[in-house]
Amino acid sequence: MAICTGCSLLCEDIVATYENGALTHVKNLCRKGHGHFQAAFTERTVPMIDGEQVTLDSAIAKAAEILKSAKSPLLYGWSNSTLEAQAAGIKLAEKLGATMDGTSSFCQGILMERILSGKIPSCTLDDVRNYADTSIFWGSDPSSSHPRHLSRFSYYPRGEKRQKSYEEERTCIVVDVRKSATARLCSNYYFRVAPGGDAEFMEAILAVLEGKIPKVGDKKKMIELGSRLKKTKWGAIFPGPGMIYSLQDKMELFERLVAKLNEITTFKVIPMVGHYNMRGFNELMLEKTGFINSVSFKGGAAVHGPEHSAMAAAKTSDAALVIGSDPLSALPFGTAHALARLPLIAIDPRRSLTTDAAKVVIPSAISGLETGGTAVRMDGVKIKFEPIIDTNLLSDEQILTRIMEAI
Amino acid sequence: MAAEVQVTIVTVRDIFQDEAGRKSRFSDEYKNLSALIILDKQDMIRLEAKDGQKLLVKNDVGSVIVAARTSEDDMHPGLAFMYNSPWSNQLVSDVVCEGSIPEFKNIKATLSTTEENMNITRISELQARMQS
Numbered sequence: 001m002a003i004c005t006g007c008s009l010l011c012e013d014i015v016a017t018y019e020n021g022a023l024t025h026v027k028n029l030c031r032k033g034h035g036h037f038q039a040a041f042t043e044r045t046v047p048m049i050d051g052e053q054v055t056l057d058s059a060i061a062k063a064a065e066i067l068k069s070a071k072s073p074l075l076y077g078w079s080n081s082t083l084e085a086q087a088a089g090i091k092l093a094e095k096l097g098a099t100m101d102g103t104s105s106f107c108q109g110i111l112m113e114r115i116l117s118g119k120i121p122s123c124t125l126d127d128v129r130n131y132a133d134t135s136i137f138w139g140s141d142p143s144s145s146h147p148r149h150l151s152r153f154s155y156y157p158r159g160e161k162r163q164k165s166y167e168e169e170r171t172c173i174v175v176d177v178r179k180s181a182t183a184r185l186c187s188n189y190y191f192r193v194a195p196g197g198d199a200e201f202m203e204a205i206l207a208v209l210e211g212k213i214p215k216v217g218d219k220k221k222m223i224e225l226g227s228r229l230k231k232t233k234w235g236a237i238f239p240g241p242g243m244i245y246s247l248q249d250k251m252e253l254f255e256r257l258v259a260k261l262n263e264i265t266t267f268k269v270i271p272m273v274g275h276y277n278m279r280g281f282n283e284l285m286l287e288k289t290g291f292i293n294s295v296s297f298k299g300g301a302a303v304h305g306p307e308h309s310a311m312a313a314a315k316t317s318d319a320a321l322v323i324g325s326d327p328l329s330a331l332p333f334g335t336a337h338a339l340a341r342l343p344l345i346a347i348d349p350r351r352s353l354t355t356d357a358a359k360v361v362i363p364s365a366i367s368g369l370e371t372g373g374t375a376v377r378m379d380g381v382k383i384k385f386e387p388i389i390d391t392n393l394l395s396d397e398q399i400l401t402r403i404m405e406a407i
Numbered sequence: 408m409a410a411e412v413q414v415t416i417v418t419v420r421d422i423f424q425d426e427a428g429r430k431s432r433f434s435d436e437y438k439n440l441s442a443l444i445i446l447d448k449q450d451m452i453r454l455e456a457k458d459g460q461k462l463l464v465k466n467d468v469g470s471v472i473v474a475a476r477t478s479e480d481d482m483h484p485g486l487a488f489m490y491n492s493p494w495s496n497q498l499v500s501d502v503v504c505e506g507s508i509p510e511f512k513n514i515k516a517t518l519s520t521t522e523e524n525m526n527i528t529r530i531s532e533l534q535a536r537m538q539s
Contacts, residue, residue, distance in 0.1 A: 006429075035426035043431050106508060144422040177417050177512070178488060179480045195417055195486065195513050242417075245512045311501055311509070328537055329432060329493045332509045333469050334501030336493075340537045352432055353493060353530075357538055 003385035004029060005080070005368035006036030008273040008378035009125075009146050010385075018389055030147035040369050040389065043351040048361040056362070060399065063321070063345040063360045064406035070319035070343075072298065073098040076310045077325030077347075079275030082373025083382075085396035086277070086284050089323065092404050097298045099317065101310040102281045103325060105293045107241050108271045110251055112282050113292050115271060120258055123236065123268035124379045125152070130159035134228065134235040136173040139198065139242020140272040143181035146378075149272075150182070154236065161234075171228060175201060176242055191217065191225065198246035202257050205229070209260055232265050240272040273378040276367075280376035314338035321345040323396055324364075328353035347399055364396050371395040409520045412453050414487040416444070416464075416498065416514040424490045432493075433530055441492035442473040442527045444518070449484040451477050454520055461525055466516040469497040469536075471528045487518070493533045 002014040006029075015027035016037055023037055047059035054062075067073050075098050078086050093100040104112055114120045128135065135154040142149035150156055155172050158165045166172075172186035175193055183190040193201045197216070204214035208226030213219060229235070237258070247254060261267040273279050282292040289295050289302035296308040306312060310327065314320070315338045322344065328336040329352060339357070346358035349366045365371035370391040374384050394402070424440035431437060444464060446454075456462065460475045471494045478488070489495040491511065498514050 031422050031426050032429070035429035039429045043433070110508075141420060144420040144425065147422060177486070178419060178483070180419070181422075192481075195415055242419075242512060245508055245510070248507050311503075326432070328534075329428075329496070330491070331496060332499035332501040332511075333497050333537070336496065336537045337539075338501075353534055353537070356534060 002388045003368050003383060004033040004036065005276040005366075005375065005385070006030075006033040007146050008276050008278065009148055009152065010276060010375060010377045010383045011148055011152070012383065016388060032147055037369065039350060040366055045348055045351055045355055045361050045363040047363060048358075050359060056394070059360050059362045060402050061406055063362060064403050066319050066343045066345060066360065067096055067098075067321065067403065068407045070096070070317070072313075072317045074310060074313040074317040074320040075100045075323070076102070076320060076327060077323040078102040078281040079104070079278035080324030080367065081277060081281075081396045082367050082371075082375055083277065083280045083284060084373050085323070085400060086281050088397045088400040088404070090284065090288050092400055093295075093297050095404060095407065097300070099296045099298070099308045099313045100285075101295070101308065101313065102278060102285070102293045103275055103330075104278050104282055105309045105311070106331065108244060108273055108278065109282070109293050110248075111239060111244055111254075111271045112273075112279065114251065114255065115269065116282060116286055116292060120255060120269050121262065121267070122270055122380065124381055125154075125270065125377070127268070128236045128270070129153045129157050129162075131161050131234040132159075132236045133162065133169055134171045134173065134232040136175065136235065136237045137182050137186075138175045138237060138239045139244065139246065140238050140240025141176065141180035141182045142238070142272065143185065145240065145272060145274060149238075150185070154238070173225070173228070189225070189228070191221070193246075196246050198243050199250045199253050202253050206257055206260055209264065229261060230264055232267070235261065235265065235267040237267060237269045238272050239269065270379050277375040279378055279380065280374075283376055283380070311335050314342070317342060319343045319345070321347070322354050322358075323347040326352035326354045328357055347396060349393070362399055363393055364399055365391050365393040367396070373397070410454055412450050412518045414446070414450065414485055414516055414518055416487045416489050416495070416516055417512045418491040418495045418514070419488050421490045424492070428492070438527070438530060439474075441490055442471065442494045443476050443489070444473050445476045445478045445488040446518075447478055447482060447484045447486065449482070450487070450518075451475065454518060456520055461521045461527060463519050463521050464498065464516050465519075466498050466514065468500045471497045472521055472525055474527060493530065494528065497533060497536070
């Protein structure tokens with residue numbers, strides 16, 4: 001069995017056969033995972049400096065030279081690297097006095113911080129499968145982002161206390177600005193919110209839970225929702241970027257809602273983390289520095305703040321190393337533009353907009369397919385995996401170690 | 408003069424676009440699934456646009472030419488959807504309040520139809536803008 005590192009569900013039941021450089025047989029992969037496994041053979045990177053192919057040793061030496069001569073380097077990415085590589089990255093950042101940030105500062109970071117500090121109660125996905133009778137997808141669409149979430153954990157499976165499952169025992173609720181694929185599935189309990197209207201909707205739920213008339217939404221439907229939540233024996237909320245981006249600095253309202261629900265019954269929260277090891281990076285950073293992301297090691301001690309986020313640091317740094325991430329595709333134009341103007345080092349198995357703009361490209365093995373390691377699933381469960389394809393490519397951890405040795 | 412329509416764009420995910428992006432960010436398949444905007448029927452009528460019509464999407468941050476697609480969702484005039492991609496990110500501001508996340512899901516933009524001979528913005532054009 002192989003592990004799929006295509007998303008943070010880290011599905012452990014994958015059967016994949018590669019023959020003569022092609023994926024010839026697969027079992028249990030979702031569409032997203034299938035794309036991830038197929039990608040092992042498309043648009044792989046080669047060592048490059050200034051667009052010219054070079055030896056791996058030359059690329060590593062050039063990367064070390066750039067980082068060594070930089071006064072304020074930024075190290076960004078990390079959510080698609082193993083815990084072992086992330087640990088090597090933290091050591092490199094300490095040595096360089098660099099700024100270090102992960103993708104979570106653009107998505108689930110503000111919620112993950114509350115989960116890891118225990119302000120918001122969480123659980124494992126196995127608990128959800130065994131006990132949950134209500135699952136709320138708030139600003140998330142697992143049918144697109146985590147395709148096997150519903151079938152493995154939250155809706156369809158028969159769990160220890162949920163033998164009658166979705167037919168009789170599980171209710172799925174969706175709160176979203178659009179009728180997503182998941183919302184179509186749970187159409188009896190689909191609640192549309194306006195962009196930025198999530199806080200107002202939370203206030204309305206709090207009102208109905210307190211027996212008051214809600215100020216927004218269809219009152220009858222809101223009262224029905226309140227009733228459903230009160231009848232829940234064991235519930236789980238899965239917030240996605242839709243909720244996070246909408247709430248921003250009003251995250252305390254979500255804390256209040258979860259606390260209120262837990263006065264009535266049991267409700268746990270699992271953030272719908274996208275990349276396979278974003279949570280691992282947050283946990284490791286918290287353990288090593290006391291902060292989950294956006295940390296500067298300049299001056300020795302770890303300092304956290306928005307000025308050390310990748311978005312800010314892209315404009316103040318004089319070099320950047322990007323690992324397993326494509327910020328030029330995924331981040332706002334201004335940030336992408338600022339990064340592209342820096343001496344950029346990209347460590348990535350595959351070609352991207354970021355590798356195209358990089359001064360130095362270092363090819364790496366794909367975690368889970370070509371190299372093993374450890375990662376943390378979206379619910380905090382640590383999972384070890386072994387490679388299933390032989391390769392001569394170095395892992396992220398090996399590359400970072402070699403860069404550090406050369407500095 | 409071509410009609411203009413003001414919309415709020417929310418970026419969302421799509422499993423087919425995600426799969427295409429994993430295989431190649433530079434393929435026609437990824438471009439065709441990314442360089443598009445999903446509009447309410449009423450907004451399509453106001454723009455006199457049909458599915459596949461090329462639209463200029465513009466705001467203070469940037470502009471892109473993408474294809475229009477009619478939404479299958481319930482009525483949502485003034486609300487448009489784009490799949491998260493380098494095309495949508497051309498329109499996202501990186502100027503935010505300290506500690507806030509960029510408005511990936513609340514992009515104000517103006518839509519207008521383009522001349523027939525205008526092309527959908529290519530990924531190479533986006534790369535050139537970033538590296539300029």
